[in-house]
Amino acid sequence: MNTSLRSDVPGAAAPAQAERVLRQKEVVTALTEAMPRGAILFRHEDIAPYECDALTAYRASPMAVVLPETEAQVAAALKICHRMGVPVIARGAGTGLSGGATPHHWGVILSLAKFNKIIKIDAASCTAVVQSGVRNLAISEAAAPVALYYAPDPSSQIACTIGGNIAENSGGVHCLKYGLTLHNVLRVRGFMADGEPVEFGSQALDAAGLDLLSVIVGSEGMLAVIIEATVKLIPKPQLARCIMASFNDIESAGAAVASVIARGIIPAGLELMDKAMTAAVEAFVHADYDLDAAAILLCESDGNPEEVAEEIERMEEVLNAAGASRIEVSCDEAQRLRFWSGRKNAFPASGGISPDYMCMDSTIPRRRLAEMLQAIQRMQGKYGLRCVNVFHAGDGNLHPLILFDAEEPDEMRRCELFGADILETSVRLGGTVTGEHGVGLEKLNSMCVQFSPAERAQFLAVKHAFDPLESLNPGKVIPTLHRCAEYGKMHVHRGLLPFPDLPRF
Amino acid sequence: MDSQDPALARMIDRVVAAQAEHSSLDIRGGGTKAFYGEPPRGEPLDVTQLAGISSYEPTELVVTARAGTRLIDLEAALEEQGQCLPFEPPRFSPGGTVGGMVAAGLSGPARANVGSVRDHVLGVTLLNGRGEVLTFGGQVAKNVAGYDVSRLMAGSLGVLGVICEVSLKVLPISRAAATLSFERHEDQALGCSRLWASQPLPVNASAWHDGRLYVRLTGAAAAVGGACSKLGGTVLPPDAAMNWWLSLRDQTEKFFALDESDLGRGERLWRLSLPATAAPVRLPGRQLIEWHGAERWWRTSAEAPEVRAAAALAGGHATLIRGSDKSAGVFTPVSDVLMRVHQGLKQAFDPARVFNPGRLYAGL
Numbered sequence: 001m002n003t004s005l006r007s008d009v010p011g012a013a014a015p016a017q018a019e020r021v022l023r024q025k026e027v028v029t030a031l032t033e034a035m036p037r038g039a040i041l042f043r044h045e046d047i048a049p050y051e052c053d054a055l056t057a058y059r060a061s062p063m064a065v066v067l068p069e070t071e072a073q074v075a076a077a078l079k080i081c082h083r084m085g086v087p088v089i090a091r092g093a094g095t096g097l098s099g100g101a102t103p104h105h106w107g108v109i110l111s112l113a114k115f116n117k118i119i120k121i122d123a124a125s126c127t128a129v130v131q132s133g134v135r136n137l138a139i140s141e142a143a144a145p146v147a148l149y150y151a152p153d154p155s156s157q158i159a160c161t162i163g164g165n166i167a168e169n170s171g172g173v174h175c176l177k178y179g180l181t182l183h184n185v186l187r188v189r190g191f192m193a194d195g196e197p198v199e200f201g202s203q204a205l206d207a208a209g210l211d212l213l214s215v216i217v218g219s220e221g222m223l224a225v226i227i228e229a230t231v232k233l234i235p236k237p238q239l240a241r242c243i244m245a246s247f248n249d250i251e252s253a254g255a256a257v258a259s260v261i262a263r264g265i266i267p268a269g270l271e272l273m274d275k276a277m278t279a280a281v282e283a284f285v286h287a288d289y290d291l292d293a294a295a296i297l298l299c300e301s302d303g304n305p306e307e308v309a310e311e312i313e314r315m316e317e318v319l320n321a322a323g324a325s326r327i328e329v330s331c332d333e334a335q336r337l338r339f340w341s342g343r344k345n346a347f348p349a350s351g352g353i354s355p356d357y358m359c360m361d362s363t364i365p366r367r368r369l370a371e372m373l374q375a376i377q378r379m380q381g382k383y384g385l386r387c388v389n390v391f392h393a394g395d396g397n398l399h400p401l402i403l404f405d406a407e408e409p410d411e412m413r414r415c416e417l418f419g420a421d422i423l424e425t426s427v428r429l430g431g432t433v434t435g436e437h438g439v440g441l442e443k444l445n446s447m448c449v450q451f452s453p454a455e456r457a458q459f460l461a462v463k464h465a466f467d468p469l470e471s472l473n474p475g476k477v478i479p480t481l482h483r484c485a486e487y488g489k490m491h492v493h494r495g496l497l498p499f500p501d502l503p504r505f
Numbered sequence: 506m507d508s509q510d511p512a513l514a515r516m517i518d519r520v521v522a523a524q525a526e527h528s529s530l531d532i533r534g535g536g537t538k539a540f541y542g543e544p545p546r547g548e549p550l551d552v553t554q555l556a557g558i559s560s561y562e563p564t565e566l567v568v569t570a571r572a573g574t575r576l577i578d579l580e581a582a583l584e585e586q587g588q589c590l591p592f593e594p595p596r597f598s599p600g601g602t603v604g605g606m607v608a609a610g611l612s613g614p615a616r617a618n619v620g621s622v623r624d625h626v627l628g629v630t631l632l633n634g635r636g637e638v639l640t641f642g643g644q645v646a647k648n649v650a651g652y653d654v655s656r657l658m659a660g661s662l663g664v665l666g667v668i669c670e671v672s673l674k675v676l677p678i679s680r681a682a683a684t685l686s687f688e689r690h691e692d693q694a695l696g697c698s699r700l701w702a703s704q705p706l707p708v709n710a711s712a713w714h715d716g717r718l719y720v721r722l723t724g725a726a727a728a729v730g731g732a733c734s735k736l737g738g739t740v741l742p743p744d745a746a747m748n749w750w751l752s753l754r755d756q757t758e759k760f761f762a763l764d765e766s767d768l769g770r771g772e773r774l775w776r777l778s779l780p781a782t783a784a785p786v787r788l789p790g791r792q793l794i795e796w797h798g799a800e801r802w803w804r805t806s807a808e809a810p811e812v813r814a815a816a817a818l819a820g821g822h823a824t825l826i827r828g829s830d831k832s833a834g835v836f837t838p839v840s841d842v843l844m845r846v847h848q849g850l851k852q853a854f855d856p857a858r859v860f861n862p863g864r865l866y867a868g869l
Contacts, residue, residue, distance in 0.1 A: 125782040126703045148703070169649050180647065182656070183624050198842045203780040204821040205616065205799045206660075208837040209865065210847055211623055214656035218649050235705040258564035264587055264677030304705060306727035363645040365565050395646045396565075435647035443650070450650055454637045458853070459651050465849025477651060 020105075024063045027086055027108065031066060034076035041065040050109045053094040053101040054156075058441050062089070062103035069114045071197075074227060078471075079195035081108055087474050088193070090221045092133060092161035096168060097359070098440030100220045100476060107474075112163055115227050118142045126233045127186060127203070132163025132226045136170075139231065148233035151178035154436070155344060163226050169218030171436040173269040173343075176394035177302075178234065180436075182217040190226040193471040198224060215462065220438055221473040223466035237302035240268060241312055242336045245319045246293035246326040250274065253295035254369040256322035257393045260299065261366075263318050265311060269300035270394030271343050274373065277350075277388040277401075281342030284349035289342055290326055297324075297393065298339055346390045347401070354386075354403035358415050362426035363397045363435035375425050376400055383418040385411065397435035398426070424449060444479040453481065506571075506630040506670045508638045512554035513669060519550055520667070521636040524857040532663040532861055534573060535600030538609050540827060542662050542864045543835050552604050555669055558582055560644070567627060567644050569672040572604025579603055583675055591619040591676045593754045604668040610660025613754035614710035614721070617702065617781070617796035619676075623659035628672040631658060633665070634855030644672045657850075663861040664869050665854040679709070679723035681730070684746035685738035687718045691785050691794070694718040698797040699781055706732045712753055713794040714760060721750060753795065760793050760804065763827050767804075773828030775812050777801040779821035786815050802826075809833030836865065 028042050041047050042064040052059045063086070068074045081088045087107030094101055103109055115131035118138065122128070123146040128139050136157040140149040153172035154160055160170070165181045166188060178184070187201035201213035216223055247253035253272055260267060273281070273296045282289045289296060299319065301311040312329060319327055330336035342349070350357045364372050369391065376387050386403045400422055404415040423433045423446045433439075433446035447456065459478045463470065508517065523530050529547030539545060553573035561568040563586040570579050577599050583589055593613025594606045607629070612621040628642030631654075642648055642655030658668055689697060697718060698711035707724035720736065722729045733740060741749065752758035763774055777786060781798040790805030805812065809825065810833070816823035822837035839847065844866070851858065851869050863869065 122782070123703060124699060125780060147705075169653070171647055175647065179620065179624065182653070183620055192842060196842050199840070200843075202778075202821065204778040205781075205796060206610075206621065206778050207839075208822040208824075209839040209843060210665075210850065211610070211657055211660050212843065212846060214623060214653050214659070218653050223652075235703060238705055261564045261566060264680065266676065303725070304728055304731065306731055307707075307725035310725045310727045363643075363647045365562065365567075365644060367562060367564060392647070397645075397647045430643070431645055432643050432648040432650045434650050435645070436649055438649050439651065447650060452639070455639045455641065455651075458633065458637075458639055458641075458654070461853030462652050462654065462850065465846055465853045468849070 020063075023106070027081075027084060028064050030080045030084060031064065031077060031108070034080055035066065035068055035073040039067045039069065039073070041067070047109075050091065050094070050103060050111070053091075053096040053099060055097055055099040055102070055440065055442055058099040058102045060103045060105050062105075062107055062109045065109040065111055067111045067114055071227060074110070074225065075191055075195040075197065077108070077110060078191050078193065078225065082194045082469065082471050085469070086471070088225070088471055089473050090163070090167070090225045092164035092167070093135070093159050095156040095160040096164060096438060096440065097361070098434070098438040098442040100167060100438050100440035100473070102441050104474065110225065112161070112227065115163075119228070121146065121148075121233070123148060125203075126235075127230050128233055129228065129230050130162055131228050132166070132190070133161050136160050136162055136165055139233075143233050144236070147236050149236050150184065150231055151234055152181050152184055162229055162231065166217050166226055166229060167219065167221045168436070168438045171392070171395070171397070173271060173392065176270060177266050177268050182214065184232045185213070185217060185229055186232060187230040188213065188216060188226045189228040190224050192224055193467040193469065200224070201230075203230060218438075220440060220477050222463055222477060223472065225472065237268075238304045239308050240300055240302040240336060241308055242269070242298055242300040242330045242339045243312065243315055243319065244328045244330075244339045245297045245299065245324040246290040247295045247297065247323065248325050249294045250373050251370040252323040253297055254366070256297060256319055256324065257366055257369070259318045259322045260315060263314060265314060265318070267299050267315070267394060268302040269298065270392075271298040272296070272369075272391040272393040273343060273346070274389040276386065277346060277390055278342070280353045280388055281345055281349040284352055285341045285345050287338045287342050293325065298343060300336075343390065346399070350388055350401045350403065355405040355407065356403070358402045358404065358419055360398070360400045360402070360419055360422050361434050361437040362423055362431055363395070364426050364429045364431035366393065366396045368429040368431075369393070369396075369398075372398065372425065372429060376422065379418055379421050383414040383421075385414055385418055387418070392435070395435070396431065420446075439477045441476060444477070447477070447479050506559075506638065506640070510555075513632070513638065516550065516552075516555070516632060516667065516669075517636045517638070520632060520634065520859060523548070523859045524634060524636065527857060528859075529862045530859055532608070532667050534602030534605035535575065535598070537597040537601040538605055541609055541611075543831065543867075545864060546862055550667065552667060552669075553602065559670060561586075563588060565644070566646070566675050567672055568675050569628075569644060569670060570603045571670045572602060572668045574603045575599070576601045576603055576606055584678070587678050588675045589678045590625065590673065592616055592622055592625055594622055596755050603671055607659050607668055607671050608661060608663050614712060614750050614795055617799055618709050621659070623656045625674045626656050626659050626671060627674055629655040629658050629668055630670040631665075632667040632669055634857055634859045638669065642672065646674055662865045664851060664865050666860060681726040682709070682721065682723045682746070683729050683733050684719055684721045684741040684749065685733065685736055686741055687720070687738040688716060689713065689718040690716065691792070694794065695785065695798045701736065702781075702797045706735070708732075710750065711795070711797050714792075719749060721746070753793075758793070760791065760802070763804070768829040771806040771830075772804055773806065774826040775803045775805065776824045776826050777803060777812075777816045777819070777821060778824070779816065779819045783819035783821065786819055788812060788815055813837055838866070
């Protein structure tokens, strides 16, 4: 493990051990006012599971982990921490990929795992009221009897919580058509840093005053602690069908994506894999992918049977005209899921072909795709490392996975440079350093490239408008000036991602 | 956006001077929504010099325009490429600008199904109260780098800064559309529109007024045709349908028109934003309902406290849109904790309170 990463954790500079022990005792004692002793973890073996989120390269040991069961306990814990100047890091399932839930050495983890109740599924208003620890997929499962579902589907949806989705403004493969978390949340309720109850948004389609909900969604737990959300449910499409199209070169695949959109089609999903990625996933899932294709495009249509038939026909026409060398249309659900299986297992499959990989998450304008992939091609030579690519082609979100071996001297360093080069290129092409994984700790440094000092100062001022004492998740998202030196990365050691069975995309 | 741009440079100078002199500026685009919100105060700061579409790539579904670009010009450019702003922002007259559209944050008939202005904002370049030109968000749909400051500008009525340029997500114009009309009482209409919106039907908008429910269907021809036969009702001729929705969108429908004598009688136009499932609201006057029940327009001479109480009881809020007396406040006050956040944000963006003081709430 690269030790330079550890020193990136805020507050991780080794303090006098005695001082820490004393402080920990003080904080734990104070917290016992707020909740039963059993809901406060502080022994090393109890808090070890909370040392990192799914970005395992970043670790820190918190002073304590609290697991409140009631709102009053959350409020009380926040009040105590606020009074004592203890940083609070709210945590859902810990599936985040950017270190957003990495503990603070002098802080407390506020686990919302026990806030896991679905309070209401209301078919009449097409909404669900859920506690923040409810898993993303559990909402759709609960809404299934009334033929509704919650649209945003991040790949970790069987494990990740709605609270975490709100913190990250999570996407998924269907967000081109159905929007991000932001577009599907009406209202959230929780507490400010000082424990004061607060509500953002409303049960109506808008709320009075500034649209603060927009800022809360995607704020990575730095502005307020959310314990309940009202989310939109949408009617379940009667049918979904997927086209798998092969292309002999990456340029025509990129052009095909543009042609689909130009024809006025908004696919339910539009995903691209390059040849190297296809080979890796085929070895992993054996789904009969076309191994000769330079790129494979998955293009999905959903709706009622007539409109799907109409749309699939138009999509086929466009893809053929764009030079697809092979086209297959799913005839049933089993086949559709098989088409998707490789795409959804892109991350674990990469773990299978390389001891380590680093996942990037930049977004670029779709039309720059071929240019970007060619640049990555050149970088492979320059840094002497391989890179496989999956791409949410519909919304321009690229996940290059740089393959390396941390045990080989110099590979980690070259990998970091490779990643930095990709992010820099993305910003230069008019994109952004993170499309959906968030900044967390991981991309603090790349924020320096994307934003000017005045813009970063403005972010910090927004933070202070909500949390003047910087109690909530301090040190994340907004880099300090002296940090603006290098870029971030996701480093997966020996393919050991927590939740190794979770599909990632 | 280049801060060396002469029009922008002049604006920066004005802001820096206003900050130094402790004077305030009234940010103005086309002035078509000057009636909306609390009364404007301060020296006008004209944004119309900052005009033109900066970039438009139809296959990216993104357009970037400078704030002073006229909305009708932007929409014409989109239409040429078969695209549109699906949230149908109101155009109270032809001079309305893109910046004004974002700052007012108003959306039209399709809002319940396609989302609001805010949902389509991807990025902004803004000029803050310190005279700094800042860019947040970008030209891509998926972007989680930093807090979403760009969407915060939607509906902010200029109290945080001058919107200089904005990137918006656009969508293709639907291939097919049809409008059905039904004779329905208010509660039946609310029931029907909500039920249909909860089913996999291509419903794009609904409106109820004077005992008639109108439902607009858009999408693939097969889907629209199928829904027409399933729902029944009377199909409106395409021109009549288009005019009806335009009259709601731009508020040219006579329901929205308050003349001097109406105003003299103390009649006002209110917008109630409620949970769609809220029961019928009882107020004296006349009503027009949109967004499957989530937006209820009232022409009423009821006093502000009565209107606000009715909205609050139904779980929403009320905004005074037109009326001669705004002394009771245009917008529903927010909770104390939210007001502190509002004040904190004002301090963060515009510490000298240069921009649009009091336009949203007193003290901001």
